[in-house]
Amino acid sequence: MSEYNPGMDDNVLNNVDGNANIVILAGGVGGAKLADGFAQIVSSENLTVIVNTGDDFQHLGLTICPDLDTITYTLAGEANVESGWGRAGETWRTISEVSRLGGPDWFRLGDLDLATHLVRTEMLGAGHTLTEVTRHLCRQFGVGPAVLPMSDRPAPTIVETPEGRQPFQEWFVKNGWQPAVKKIHLPQDVQATVSVLWALEKADIVVIAPSNPFVSIDPILNVYPIREMVADLPEAVVAVSPIIGGQAVKGPAAKMMEEMEMPVTAQAIANHYDDLIDIFVYDTVDKGNVQSQHELLCTNTIMKDRAERLRLAREIMNFTMELINQ
Amino acid sequence: MSEYNPGMDDNVLNNVDGNANIVILAGGVGGAKLADGFAQIVSSENLTVIVNTGDDFQHLGLTICPDLDTITYTLAGEANVESGWGRAGETWRTISEVSRLGGPDWFRLGDLDLATHLVRTEMLGAGHTLTEVTRHLCRQFGVGPAVLPMSDRPAPTIVETPEGRQPFQEWFVKNGWQPAVKKIHLPQDVQATVSVLWALEKADIVVIAPSNPFVSIDPILNVYPIREMVADLPEAVVAVSPIIGGQAVKGPAAKMMEEMEMPVTAQAIANHYDDLIDIFVYDTVDKGNVQSQHELLCTNTIMKDRAERLRLAREIMNFTMELINQ
Numbered sequence: 238m239s240e241y242n243p244g245m246d247d248n249v250l251n252n253v254d255g256n257a258n259i260v261i262l263a264g265g266v267g268g269a270k271l272a273d274g275f276a277q278i279v280s281s282e283n284l285t286v287i288v289n290t291g292d293d294f295q296h297l298g299l300t301i302c303p304d305l306d307t308i309t310y311t312l313a314g315e316a317n318v319e320s321g322w323g324r325a326g327e328t329w330r331t332i333s334e335v336s337r338l339g340g341p342d343w344f345r346l347g348d349l350d351l352a353t354h355l356v357r358t359e360m361l362g363a364g365h366t367l368t369e370v371t372r373h374l375c376r377q378f379g380v381g382p383a384v385l386p387m388s389d390r391p392a393p394t395i396v397e398t399p400e401g402r403q404p405f406q407e408w409f410v411k412n413g414w415q416p417a418v419k420k421i422h423l424p425q426d427v428q429a430t431v432s433v434l435w436a437l438e439k440a441d442i443v444v445i446a447p448s449n450p451f452v453s454i455d456p457i458l459n460v461y462p463i464r465e466m467v468a469d470l471p472e473a474v475v476a477v478s479p480i481i482g483g484q485a486v487k488g489p490a491a492k493m494m495e496e497m498e499m500p501v502t503a504q505a506i507a508n509h510y511d512d513l514i515d516i517f518v519y520d521t522v523d524k525g526n527v528q529s530q531h532e533l534l535c536t537n538t539i540m541k542d543r544a545e546r547l548r549l550a551r552e553i554m555n556f557t558m559e560l561i562n563q
Numbered sequence: 564m565s566e567y568n569p570g571m572d573d574n575v576l577n578n579v580d581g582n583a584n585i586v587i588l589a590g591g592v593g594g595a596k597l598a599d600g601f602a603q604i605v606s607s608e609n610l611t612v613i614v615n616t617g618d619d620f621q622h623l624g625l626t627i628c629p630d631l632d633t634i635t636y637t638l639a640g641e642a643n644v645e646s647g648w649g650r651a652g653e654t655w656r657t658i659s660e661v662s663r664l665g666g667p668d669w670f671r672l673g674d675l676d677l678a679t680h681l682v683r684t685e686m687l688g689a690g691h692t693l694t695e696v697t698r699h700l701c702r703q704f705g706v707g708p709a710v711l712p713m714s715d716r717p718a719p720t721i722v723e724t725p726e727g728r729q730p731f732q733e734w735f736v737k738n739g740w741q742p743a744v745k746k747i748h749l750p751q752d753v754q755a756t757v758s759v760l761w762a763l764e765k766a767d768i769v770v771i772a773p774s775n776p777f778v779s780i781d782p783i784l785n786v787y788p789i790r791e792m793v794a795d796l797p798e799a800v801v802a803v804s805p806i807i808g809g810q811a812v813k814g815p816a817a818k819m820m821e822e823m824e825m826p827v828t829a830q831a832i833a834n835h836y837d838d839l840i841d842i843f844v845y846d847t848v849d850k851g852n853v854q855s856q857h858e859l860l861c862t863n864t865i866m867k868d869r870a871e872r873l874r875l876a877r878e879i880m881n882f883t884m885e886l887i888n889q
Contacts, residue, residue: 298624298684330654334678338703340685348674352660358624359666377664 256283257441257558260471262463264289264453265304266321266487267479268446269311270540272382274550275444276312277543281381285436286312287463289448290367290386291394291423291456294406296344297335299354300361303406304453305371305386306353313378321487324349343411368430385436387457388427394456395422405452414489417496421451423459437466442557445476447538449490450509451497458513468513472561475516475553477538478503482522486539503527516560518553532560582609583767583884586797588789590615590779591630592647592813593805594772595637596866598708600876601770602638603869607707611762612638613789615774616693616712617720617749617782620732622670623661625680626687629732630779631697631712632679639704647813650675669737694756711762713783714753720782721748731778740815743822747777749785763792768883771802773864775816776835777823784839794839798887801842801879803864804829808848812865829853842886844879858886 259279261272263286272286286308293302303322310316310324317323327347336342346354353374360370366389375384396408397420403412429437437443448454458464467474483501485491494501503519507529510517519527520538527533534556540546585605587598589612598612612634619628629648636642636650643649653673662668672680679700686696692715701710722734723746729738755763763769774780784790793800809827811817820827829845833855836843845853846864853859860882866872 295688296685297681298626298688299681300624328656330674331657331677331681334675335681338678338682338700340678340682348656349660351657351677352664352666355623355625355657355661356664356666359622362621362624374664 256280257472257554257561258283258285258436258439259442259444259554260285260287260436260440261444261446262287262448262454262457262467263304263308263446264448265292265307266311267477268304268448268453269308269316270546271444271446271477271550272308273311273543274540274546274548275554276382277547278550278554279382281383284382285440286382286384287387287433287436287457288384289453289456290388291392291452292405292409293391293393294404296406297340297346299351299358301344301346301354301406302357302367302371302386305367305384306350308384309353309371309375309378309380312375312380312382312384315378323347344406366430368432383432383436385430385432387429387433387460387463389430390427392424392427392456392460394452396452397422409452409489414492418489418493419496421455421493423456427460429460429463433460433463434466437463437470440471441473441561442554443467443471443474444553445474445510445514447477447479447486449479449485449488449493450506451490451493464513473515473557474513475518475534475557476506476510476514477549477553478506478517478519478523480506480523481520481538507531516553516557518556532556582606583798583880583887584609584611584762584765585768585770585880586611586613586762586766587770587772588613588774588780588783588793589630589634589772590774591618591633592637593803594630594774594779595634595642596872597770597772597803597876598634599637599869600866600872600874601880602708603873604876604880605708607709610708611766612708612710613713613759613762613783614710615779615782616714617718617778618731618735619717619719620730622732623666623672625677625684627670627672627680627732628683628693628697628712631693631710632676634710635679635697635701635704635706638701638706638708638710641704649673670732692756694758709758709762711756711758713755713759713786713789715756716753718750718753718782718786720778722778723748735778735815740818744815744819746823747781747819749782753786755786755789759786759789760792763789763796766797767799767887768880769793769797769800770879771800771836771840773803773805773812775805775811775814775819776832777816777819790839799841799883800839801844801860801883802832802836802840803875803879804832804843804845804849806832807846807864833857842879842883844882858882 289304367386394405396403398416491501503523507517516532518534615630658672693712720731722729724742817827829849833843842858844860
């Protein structure tokens with residue numbers, strides 16, 4: 238079931254006539270925005286988002302899956318667009334009281350957001366898989382596309398720093414991206430779920446969202462056999478640069494690249510995905526600064542509102558379909 | 564440590580000169596009210612409340628201890644006096660959202676109350692005992708008296724009905740005291756904590772609060788060696804009837820007594836505790852209807868406000884001290 242055998246699949250181009258099957262590999266905010274763009278142009282049954290669970294952690298007794306929640310809330314139109322995480326119209330009564338009671342309050346759990354973690358934890362405790370729980374939550378939120386955790390097993394991303402190793406959320410939230418990153422450690426022998434395997438087998442186009450390559454996308458690709466399937470199966474693999482003009486739109490990607498002694502450029506991102514992709518999408522700010530053996534799409538990649546998400550998704554879609562149909 | 568050896572203790576009367584050590588055995592609301600009465604007349608270092616944990620359960624991933632919380636909130640002056648459970652000024656944002664997400668909403672977790680369960684669950688997960696967690700929470704709530712869970716191990720009370728056995732909270736809250744109770748099952752071989760042993764060794768007076776005898780007090784007495792220590796060690800053991808005029812002030816005690824084919828009377832309560840007590844306290848409504856080999860205190864046992872809690876505690880204290888000093 239978890240064996241990857243490319244010989245078993247004929248890599249049939251399923252429906253690349255406007256009904257192409259799109260699979261997006263996504264982390265949090267950037268991935269969620271692009272997924273929402275595709276959700277506006279692709280029917281739900283043709284759209285799957287495979288989501289990083291390397292950031293997931295246990296906290297206050299609850300199982301918290303930040304990226305799954307950001308994707309779900311965004312696709313539901315219930316994300317907090319100002320903060321980029323959590324729910325719109327959120328309140329903070331419980332976490333304020335946790336703080337008063339001397340409990341850990343560094344991870345800001347909103348009153349609405351808490352409900353998601355409570356229901357998830359209850360369902361996991363009752364024996365449901367994370368895939369089943371996520372499907373249930375998406376249905377309750379009215380989210381149509383398939384949102385899939387990359388794995389049903391914990392696959393924690395560990396950040397190595399000069400002061401030792403830290404679980405991702407502690408480094409990311411509790412310690413505010415400190416200290417410097419020396420290396421990212423991903424767990425060995427994590428297996429993709431059957432749902433992920435099905436989705437990738439049927440994928441015509443895989444889009445690597447403009448999420449952090451090291452702590453959002455690499456953890457997904459590290460889950461066996463996702464990297465192999467992405468490399469072999471789809472008609473086209475598209476990556477969108479999260480680095481624009483030497484900066485990350487959001488999050489610590491640029492800081493990490495500096496600390497890991499990489500140039501903080503869209504080019505470095507193109508190189509990072511070089512063995513996987515057919516198309517690299519980067520921002521007009523970096524026009525002329527990216528060289529690649531692959532196809533290049535240079536466009537406005539900032540998605541300030543839903544219309545811009547749609548526009549970027551459509552541009553990627555049109556560009557990719559043209560390439561496929563050549 | 565958990566061995567009860569009465570020969571090792573001389574049953575010294577510690578300070579029965581106004582500084583008597585009082586230990587209250589308590590369930591939820593009735594116990595909390597009487598504990599609050601004693602807290603108004605006894606200094607914190609002389610007052611211990613040993614609390615039923617037979618109602619504790621796991622729900623939505625959290626460890627919930629209804630009686631410990633009722634006692635803590637009441638002693639902190641933060642209990643909801645209208646409902647008799649939960650926090651004053653409570654709101655319900657998270658549980659409403661849990662409901663919307665298709666999660667179990669039969670146990671009404673308030674936003675403030677949730678913080679207690681989150682902090683408790685976090686601390687238990689980090690390896691603290693329930694006694695340590697309760698001490699921490701009491702300090703945060705500014706509660707002076709020692710509030711002690713009867714045991715640090717789960718000791719679930721099970722309700723046997725004609726339709727099978729139910730965990731207590733499911734029968735009590737989810738199923739609204741249905742179906743009829745045939746029998747209460749208490750776990751075997753539960754051991755008291757060291758803190759409970761210390762408190763009982765030093766106790767001059769043990770007060771059995773007007774809590775449900777079958778699902779609040781018996782679970783405490785069932786924890787080894789609490790029954791033996793209560794029977795042997797203190798100068799006086801006082802029980803307060805939760806049955807007044809054939810009814811329970813609150814909760815299913817009367818209904819249970821009917822279903823278990825006991826007369827629903829204060830007399831039946833006196834009989835229930837006959838082998839343990841020196842003094843039985845019952846309400847003026849039942850004047851003349853209780854016979855006992857023990858001392859009887861007939862007074863107003865309803866505690867409608869803090870002043871009435873204080874008055875009842877003082878009456879019990881005076882009556883008991885007089886008996887001890889005879």
